[in-house]
Amino acid sequence: NAGVTQTPKFRVLKTGQSMTLLCAQDMNHEYMYWYRQDPGMGLRLIHYSVGEGTTAKGEVPDGYNVSRLKKQNFLLGLESAAPSQTSVYFCASSSTGNSNQPQHFGDGTRLSIL
């Protein structure tokens, strides 16, 4: 009963380094999302996907890229990490894209950029 799994759970990067965060869901959900959470800022949508092979920009997409080559996986990439990208990143999924569907979240990735 895994639900949404994120890897890694923690990571420290130096400015300019690149990395990829992986999200996997086993609920056969169509929609997947990447959020970042900063103190006092709630959850802000970075990118999302409405199905395999599709991606779209959210509220704060700059500095990030995503890919959804397989329905169950949604990858978030940082090409050149910046200290402003220090945050907790959450992946979520929902069965459809209707805003009346609950979103299921992973445990998060705590990312620090030095």
Added chain:
Amino acid sequence: GQQVMQIPQYQHVQEGEDFTTYCNSSTTLSNIQWYKQRPGGHPVFLIQLVKSGEVKKQKRLTFQFGEAKKNSSLHITATQTTDVGTYFCAGPAAGNMLTFGGGTRLMVKP
């Protein structure tokens, strides 16, 4: 774009006291969702409200959706230490996405 505002940002209560968090929107919402995030954890879906004036209860938690569907509240009766966490409301945004409020962090003193 569509925003939902939550107040208060923080709330300290003594165990056994009641707690309320409020969610407000400048526009009518078709529905509103509530999530709870324990410290160090991830948001977990609690409930969804759809109808004007709707009231739903989950044990000591009471959720209300305003008559105009522009505001919502979550009330916890007789808080316990297990209620500690941040409570988020979320409403519809452009493209059928969800927009989350800033959250209310609840701290309970035993």
